[in-house]
Amino acid sequence: MVLSNLFNKSPKKKNIGNTKTAKENLRTSPSPSPSSPKKSPVKSVRERDSSRPASPRSPKGFTRPHRSNRQQSAGDARDIHPLNLPPEERERRRSALSAMSDSPDAMEVDQEEPKSPSTSSAASFSGQFSPTNGIDHGNAPGSSDSVPMPPPHKAPVEPQPPPKPAVDAEACKSVGNKFYKMGDYDKAIREYSRAIEADPQSPTYLSNRSAALMSASRYQEALEDAKLADELDPGNSKVLLRLARVYTNLGRPQEALDVYDRIQPTVSTKDKAPALYMQSHVKQAEEALREGTTGSMAIHALDQAERGLGAGVDRPRRWKLLRGEAYLKMGNVNALGDAQNIAMSLLRINNQDPEALVLRGRALYAQGDNDKALQHFRQALNCDPDFKDAVKYLRMVQKLDKMKEDGNIAFKGGRYKQAVDLYSTALEVDPLNKGTNSKLLQNRAMASIKLKDYSSAIDDCTRALSLDPTYLKARKTKARALGESGNWDEAVREFKAIAESNPSEPGIAKDVRNAELELKKSKRKDYYKLLGVDKDAGENEIKKAYRKLAIVHHPDKNPDNEEAADKFKEIGEAYETLSDPAKRQRYDSGEDLIDPAEMFGGGGMSGFGGGGMQIDPEMLFNMMGGGMGGGGGHGGPTFTFSTGGGGNPFGGGGGRQRGASGFPPGFSF
DSSP: HHHHHHHHHHHHHHHHHHHHHHHHHHHSOOOTTTOOOOOOOHHHHHHHHHHHHOOOTTTTTBOOOOOOHHHHHHHHHHOOOOOSHHHHHHHHHHHHHHHHHTTTTGGGOOOOOOOOOHHHHHHHHHSSOOOTOOOOGGGSTTTTTTTOOOTTTOOOOOOOOOOOOOOOHHHHHHHHHHHHHTTHHHHHOOOOOOOOOOOOOOOHHHHHHHHHHHHTOOOHHHHHHHHHHHHSSEEEOOHHHHHHHHHHTEEEEEHHHHHHHHOOOOOHHHHHHHHHHHHHHHHHHHHHHHOOOOOOHHHHHHHHHHHSOOTTOOOOOOHHHHHHHHHHHOOSHHHHHHHHHHHHEEEEETTOOOOHHHHHHHHHHHHHHHHHHHHHHHHHHHHTTTTTTHHHHHHHHHHHHHHHHHHHHHHHOOOHHHHHHHHHHHHHHHHHOHHHHHHHHHHHHHHHHTTTHHHHHHHHHHHHHHTTTTHHHHHHHHHHHHHHTOOOOHHHHHHHHHHHHHHTTTTTTHHHHHHHHHHHHHHHHOHHHHOOOOOOOHHHHHHHHHHHOOOOOOOTTSSSHHHHHHHHHHHHHHHHHSSHHHHHHHHHHHHGGGGGGHGGGGGGGGGOOOSSSSOOOOHHHTTTTTOOOSSSSOOOOOOOOOTTTTTOTSSTTTOOOOOOTTTTTTTOO
């Protein structure tokens, strides 16, 4: 072969250099036409080298041929990846590389030419690619072992989306206007949004969308668009008018009026009327709460203001707090429940709202739950240590609790006058708290009863019931005070009214029976009143009172005076009953008023299914002396009547027998 003879005639080192030069020239040579015969690549390289002068080489002894313009253009082509070349160029390069691989000395090349921008690019085509990227090129159909591979680690380029067609903002606005006039606000909003996307800096499109959002009851979104349009075009009267209307629908009349004042020329009173109407009613509510004594006027004013809110708009937070304050002023059970509901709705939005916490604490305090009220006031101070209302009510409730407790301690200790004074001082702490004050008044009434100041007790109970008509304890205390004052008729009516309205009230049936008994006792002779002593008077006090009256009304000092004689007999009878513990006990309990025939009428005791008078078991037990008396077996109770000196206890024989002096037996001055 020609190649083998050529390499046998020259040294090995020279062959190596010529071989590399031939490879480089083969890469840069133009591709032969399909019709011309193929030439040996090595021979072509030798012919070119013989026609060029030698040039200095690198330290390793290699020479770099001078490239012509054609070679320069071929070098530029080498920068192109082989897969991007035309099919003819790829075929030519494969043929040249295949011919070079057949050279016996080609595998002995162990030196590399210094890299340069041009040679490094050419080296990438030399077929010395590492088989990476997981592609088996040897098995690909129609390919050889030296087929170049795609460049490794090259990220794919995302295809650019085709440019969107330009949106005609004015056309979108026109379509939106048509939908708006038709009342299809959702479609109008969509078209205005497309116009805004095409031109975000247009205040007109934003203002139009704000109007559509307002018509669709989406006021918060409408507010954002109107504010942005106002920033883009501050002097636009149309934008300002829409902004003011949005503020009015959201319950912010003052801000709406501020916007109206910016419009030039000045808007008409008709345009400002809704905001003015709303603001005037809110001010009326605030004034009613500040100066009035009831919350109903504030509630009415707030109801009128809320009529100007947009559809679906929630009450502003400030209005909710005003309404809760009005309910607290009303003070009834339902109003206090409504105040709690408002506070809870605000706390569901923000559980750290100090004003809502104080509102709920005040409602609990008005309901008498002071412990939970104090917890809410402390929690409000944790959220805002400088919140004055929380500090005010916390100190007030603490002071009120202490005074009430001191009054209760004095009452239990029998210091009734001190208890009355402490309760009176506590009533001055918070005159507007109906719930707590009604309890304080009832407590003071109990202390007044102990002091026998029945009129004051009745007045306190009446005031307590005016503050809380459902306060049963105050009603019972009032009935008791009426009876103790001597008006047992009214006391019985009051107890019966309580029993009818609240039949499940504990002890009310017994209270009715006792009141009826006291009414009967009040219609008999009042021995205590005859002697001028209290019902809890001691033996010495009773004796002293009788001695004094007996001397005054003695028949010897009042001869021929029947009235004095009758009076003398009455005080003697009173002393005889009250000086004997057993008789006094029966008199005080009313046992002497009960007819045995009434007890056992109808064949048995009424308490056991028979007819007759209803007898309290406790009273019956006392009448029997604490047990079934008498002699043997199952005998009935033994009743003993004291004759007081041999007289007939049932009035026969001219009344009770007395001593020669007219005084009861055993009495002496």
